[in-house]
Amino acid sequence: MKLYYKPGACSLSPHIVANELGINVEFVKVDLKDHVTEQGKNFYKVNPHGYIPALELDNGEMLLEGVVIIQYLADQKPEMGLAPANGTFERYKLQEMLAFLSTEIHKGFIPLFYAAPAGDYIEIARPKLEKRYAWINEHLADKQYLMGDKFSVADTYLFAVTGWAKASWLKSYEDTPLHLDSLHHLQAWYERVKSREAVQQSILEEGLELN
Incomplete structure (x- = not known):
């Protein structure tokens, strides 16, 4: 998985969740002024809204909203208890x-x-x-x-x-x-x-x- 982030932005939230869970995530820094990643990729091709965070799954699917991303990450290791079980x-x-x-x-x-x-x-x-x-x-x-x-x-x-x-x-x-x-x-x-x-x-x- 790849987490697109800007230092000190709201993307710090899923960054912390990934580290709490010990999930192997590649962190990709984004320059939101020019909307390019640190590798020079047009960030609008990652997230057409142009904001962070964005989470790219291993199968290429994307999640683009922070509150969804942190719940998704928590559900990868439910035994860690960062989010209660779905449906409760x-x-x-x-x-x-x-x-x-x-x-x-x-x-x-x-x-x-x-x-x-x-x-x-x-x-x-x-x-x-x-x-x-x-x-x-x-x-x-x-x-x-x-x-x-x-x-x-x-x-x-x-x-x-x-x-x-x-x-x-x-x-x-x-x-x-x-x-x-x-x-x-x-x-x-x-x-x-x-x-x-x-x-x-x-x-x-x-x-x-x-x-």
Whole structure:
């Protein structure tokens, strides 16, 4: 299998899952500015949408959405428990959480990435994203991980996108896009996930320096 990724992007999530499971995956870096792989291949021929991650299976089939990719990888080694069994209520709860992370957290960052063209909308988008993170913080009050006491693919997704805002915990609200410094359960969770061996391996492999 091949995982197409950009360092520090949401593709860090399946990267972590692959390392957690010990699955043999070839990691292919993509330049999203020019939409070419590190081998010079036109990335639009891999994913016509032009975004990452993308997972190419050994039979040539493609998966193009991150929340699907991480579940697919987890299902390759169900005994590892990164996702509950298909058809169970617990699996639907995982999918519910993944949908929330995708639509409310991940997409919530988009206006912050384009602050200038977003204009005054930033003052609507930023508090909304902070509110969503406040909910996650309370959700984690009595849990080690998003789905309970067991690490899951949902944690890899939230970790990847939260890395974009992590530095803001060390600065004042006026200087940063998000105000998360008071979310102590979230901060503790982040450090807990970051300490995992597979997470550290993935960070190293992508050449990242996460606080």
